[in-house]
Amino acid sequence: MSLDFQLEPECSPDADHDQGARLYFQVMSKSRKPQKPATSGSPERIPADPARPELIRAERLQVGYGNKAVCGEIAFSLRQGEALALVGPNGAGKSTVLKTVVGQQEAISGQTRVNGEEADDRSLAFRREVAMVFDDDAFFPALTVQEHLAIVAAGHGATDVEAMIDAELDFFGLSAQRPSLPHNLSSGQRRRMLLAAAFVRPRSLLVLDEPEQRLDTAMRAKLATRLRAEVDGGLGLLLVTHDPAFLSTVATRAIFVADEVRRMTPTQAALAIASENPHAG
């Protein structure tokens, strides 16, 4: 397999952005319509379907640093075709839950199973199925955008690496930045590149920590719409978000993480976020 590429001419992502902006406006309008408050335990938009394979099962999970828990005990399951959003104020422990669930951090107590096995990213099967994007900002300084993505695509055994990278660069509006080195990208462009890396590889479970971070409004809407489509196609999505519109579009279920962990519908969660931060989004 070769990792050499021809550089493609740049293309403008403006049209996609315009379309995305319109979508985002629609989503925002929808989320701010007065809604009847849902009670805890009310039907969710897509109820958990026991027939679908279970991707994550977290039981009596206590997360934190040392022996100090950062939030209440949490338990949930995530099946194929579901998107579970963790919401809550800053410092509530959402990202810690996320990292613990995917085995990047040790739990204080409790257990997490991914695809029926104990969450352990040393396992090849785990790495093959689970894609994740956290708030990292690490790059090889001498490798271009395209070369970074090539490592991921080829490393996961993609047959047509170049086409796959082209498609993702196009989607994330980075076609013009294909030959750019990371230090020549803006913070938002670097974020897009990290997200693109999660899409140039196969995945059955996607874990995203505040994917809306540093993205412009149009890109957020575009990403939300795509994630929603992938979830409908069977992807399992676990994400942390502070954006009510993003959450409303993507999530099928939500959990409010705080000292007391509560299950919510996406609408309840979006309202909870919006009430905490009226300028969110």
Place this chain on the structure above:
Amino acid sequence: MTSHPAESERTLLSAREIRRYTFKVGLARSEGGIGELISEAYTYVFAAIVLVVMSGAIVLGLRHSLGLGSTPVWSASALSPGFQSLAPLQASATLMLTLAAALLNVQLNLGPIAMTVPQTFWWLGLPVRRRGFISPGFLRSMIWPVAGGIAVVVPLSLGIGSQSSPGLVALATLCGAALALFLYGTAGWVQITGRGRWLGTLAAAVTLVAPLSLVGTALYNNVSGTRVDMSWLLYLPTSWPLLVANGALWPLLLVAVALAVLVLVYANLERVSSASLRASAVASAYVAGSVLSMDASELSKSLSSGTRSGTSWIRLPLVFRSGSQTRRSVLTMLSAHLTMQLRQPTRLIRVLVLAAIPASLASVQFLGNATLIAVVLYFCAHFAVTGLGAVARFAAGNPSVDALMPLPAKLVRQVHYVLPAAGMTLWMILCFVLLHVLGVGSWTLIILALLAGPGLGGATLRAAFRPTPDWNMPAVSTAMGPVPTGAIRSFLVGPDLTLIALLPTLICLISGGVPLLAYPVQLGLSLIGFGWGCRLRKPKRSKGAGGGIQLAAGGR
């Protein structure tokens, strides 16, 4: 399941192929050459050579005028004639113990099984066996402990071995390399299993206490007139290479033990967790940054256990109600600086230990040579300078904090000068009083050292507020990746003023006398140090920026 088409036909790349691709592409894009590095540094190196030659000439002239005999300065003992020095064997055993503890502490923090931060992010998620990513680095990095073990054991074996035949020296060197590899392997096993972190705390304590034991023992021996028996030090495993140099062969058992530990670690490389690899990658990046900034305090912190979290009981008043606004602001700043310093007691202890190192060296038989003491004193002073410059360095990295104060920038810089200058003055007094107790120098030299302290305070600020490296300069390709030549110039800012501020004191230490002229010269250089350290740099004008002023560092 969202999978790409033709998944069954996919052929995974091996870790080796991915690793090679990453390095090949990275190296192909480097632009500079080794000549760039040399040209960056040459003015500083040239200036240092001129300074040393001039100082040598002054020392010889002074010794001649003071009538201090014809013994060459580089071999004459600076100790008082009746001083009972420590045996080289005890000093060697203490040195081995300190270095072994330091090596273990560093390896436990950085992890012998290491990757860079980008590698952990872009490689660890790939469904390929990670042994292929980490084993080359693991095997390659064994070179460093082995080289360190050889570099330490060979001179010690030649120096202390009573029957130092070439064969015994070779065997002692083998034992030294095995000791280093055993520590390396032990740290690797701790990294894989996550158990035994307490070894790091123990090793850190030993590195602080062991050097002090030399000067402590020497002082006790000379005051009490007896000799403390420290022969037990030789039976610690860290001293076994010294026993081999003296003819014992049983310590070579260490070679087999080291090999067994390494094989065990190598066989379990795949077990190392991503979290551990990420932590060691972040720690290594911190070390690289500290080395590049030539910051001893940060380097020491990064090589040990890094930043500690938690609360401190140190609470100093930060709000002052009497006096003018300027006075109140200055007092607030000073109080804040003092609070920051006191909340890092380990750093302050390290600075104090550095003051005792020249005396520890001088207390060892054959090492009480003034030139050697002066060289070691310079490095210790520079490390202490950077240790006390932590607050100023924080301010340099976070200029908005200083901007909160309603004070002119020049005054803010002068306030930053106060604590390092006071600290370095006390440091110099402590250092030279300890040396004087051993018979090195005189009270007049202590007074001269006291005058050098304020100059070193200036060096603290110069090192802390050094200009940002010019990252736009071409990079030099190395096996570890591109190294920016622009960083080299920045690397040398700080040590230069330490040398200038210390020069009269060091010259008088080596020459063995203090002429009256030395005082005004030292005072003048300390004043220059103050002025230089408190100078505010003007932002560089960017070429072709249409007259606009931009900072030299680029990037968005």
